[in-house]
Amino acid sequence: MRKTQCRIGMALACLLVLGACSREPSASANIDPARLAVFAPLVATTAPGDRSLNKDAIALGRMLYYDPRLSKSQKISCNTCHTLTEYGVDHQATSSGHNGQKGDRNSPTVYNAAVHFVQFWDGRAPDVEEQAKGPVLNPVEMAMPSEKQVIAVLKSMPEYVAAFKKAFPDQKDPVTYDNMGKAIGAFERKLTTPARWDQFLKGDQNALTTAEKAGFNEFTNAGCPTCHAGGLLGGNMFQKAGVAKPWWDTTDSGRYKVTKNETDKFVFKVPSLRNIEKTAPYFHDGKTATLREAIAKMGEYQVGRTLTDAQIQSIQIWMASLTGEIPADYIREPVLPKSTSRTPKPSEAD
Amino acid sequence: MLKRVTKYGAGVLLALLIAAQFVQPDRANPPTDPSASFAAVAKPPKAVCEVVARACGDCHSNQTVWPWYSRVAPVSWLVASDVKEGRSKLNFSQWNIYGSEMTQIKLGEICREAKRGEMPPWYYIPIHRGAKLSSWDVAALCSPTGMEPR
Numbered sequence: 001m002r003k004t005q006c007r008i009g010m011a012l013a014c015l016l017v018l019g020a021c022s023r024e025p026s027a028s029a030n031i032d033p034a035r036l037a038v039f040a041p042l043v044a045t046t047a048p049g050d051r052s053l054n055k056d057a058i059a060l061g062r063m064l065y066y067d068p069r070l071s072k073s074q075k076i077s078c079n080t081c082h083t084l085t086e087y088g089v090d091h092q093a094t095s096s097g098h099n100g101q102k103g104d105r106n107s108p109t110v111y112n113a114a115v116h117f118v119q120f121w122d123g124r125a126p127d128v129e130e131q132a133k134g135p136v137l138n139p140v141e142m143a144m145p146s147e148k149q150v151i152a153v154l155k156s157m158p159e160y161v162a163a164f165k166k167a168f169p170d171q172k173d174p175v176t177y178d179n180m181g182k183a184i185g186a187f188e189r190k191l192t193t194p195a196r197w198d199q200f201l202k203g204d205q206n207a208l209t210t211a212e213k214a215g216f217n218e219f220t221n222a223g224c225p226t227c228h229a230g231g232l233l234g235g236n237m238f239q240k241a242g243v244a245k246p247w248w249d250t251t252d253s254g255r256y257k258v259t260k261n262e263t264d265k266f267v268f269k270v271p272s273l274r275n276i277e278k279t280a281p282y283f284h285d286g287k288t289a290t291l292r293e294a295i296a297k298m299g300e301y302q303v304g305r306t307l308t309d310a311q312i313q314s315i316q317i318w319m320a321s322l323t324g325e326i327p328a329d330y331i332r333e334p335v336l337p338k339s340t341s342r343t344p345k346p347s348e349a350d
Numbered sequence: 351m352l353k354r355v356t357k358y359g360a361g362v363l364l365a366l367l368i369a370a371q372f373v374q375p376d377r378a379n380p381p382t383d384p385s386a387s388f389a390a391v392a393k394p395p396k397a398v399c400e401v402v403a404r405a406c407g408d409c410h411s412n413q414t415v416w417p418w419y420s421r422v423a424p425v426s427w428l429v430a431s432d433v434k435e436g437r438s439k440l441n442f443s444q445w446n447i448y449g450s451e452m453t454q455i456k457l458g459e460i461c462r463e464a465k466r467g468e469m470p471p472w473y474y475i476p477i478h479r480g481a482k483l484s485s486w487d488v489a490a491l492c493s494p495t496g497m498e499p500r
Contacts, residue, residue, distance in 0.1 A: 037462070038455045117449025226439050230451045238447040243438045263383050263444065303438075 061187025093286030098143035106286030129185030159337030193324025215318025244304030375430030409436030
């Protein structure tokens, strides 16, 4: 009798253990090398075409990036919404621009942005040089009234004029709006953040913990690399928000605003996953506060899977390996050129 | 008794099958912009376009040819689900969504999966004999990638 009770007890214990295991199957920590074929280490960016990435252009770009005098109120700089010490974001759903006006999309990080195949959520600028020229004249953002006014501000400061001449030595009149964009772009092209993930891809098996390797397997099991692949794990294609299930908010028609093609409705650039744990809130509208929530929503709306809490947590653990180090020296705030009596005064007018 | 159970069982099954026909999945082919297609954007060799249309197009494009059995539940649900998943992973009608890096990634995946015989799926081939890839077809699919599958 006792023996029978003991056997029943053991059988129940086995069942309990098996049950516990089967409730939340966890992914293996062994990564099949075939799964890595669609990923690549972060590349060092170079200047496209005839553009120069010389140190003078970068130094000028750094000053312009931090200079609030490129805004109408002289209170907003690129760094206000793309704060370099905060992984290139301001952690707002949408940023506050001129006179507190709110933009309609989340400010994406500038780190690694130069590697993206296009710029802005809707891809309306081809590169960072063109992108940099957008917010300065946007009435909701930095609100400068015209390119002419921007040039007037820059030309009012001899130090800027000298810096432009140094950065663009072959040009007669280098203080131009285009060159402003090129210099900011040159600075941004070096804002890259290699991470432990890159060391792993280069062959260092110890660069990732066992839990992170299991998290990567969960990520691929869920089908995420369909869009999040390549060197940035994103930033190299457009995708519709709501592939598997209609997106919960359709007020923003995405790339349709640029192309007017029906097929581009609710289509956005796929964001990169680099530094993703540091760049909350998420998605084009910034309405998703936590990474946990963002992963769950991607499962539900993009790949059509309800991810378990354990799967979400595992993927989140792996994502920590995508966080790189902020280049503290490179982003150190420079001393800005002094205003002169010719420098236009700030304006709070709309 | 057994005869009666069998008779009722068959009746219930038939009723369920008939009822299932009223739940039809969405089989509409989304609008297509010809300038966004694989052929227009990637400009691959003609042979590649031909293989893609023949072996991949039903699930990986907006120009699905829906067979008769895709109108009969429950098979219709499975076919529609396969097409939806296929389009979400790779859509030859929307090739303009890919940047150059992702284009290379997708072409590499196409080549790898064709070489390994993972695509088209085994269950698709018996009913679409033309979809079976010959070694020439695989070579054509791998030609635009400029790479050997790892």
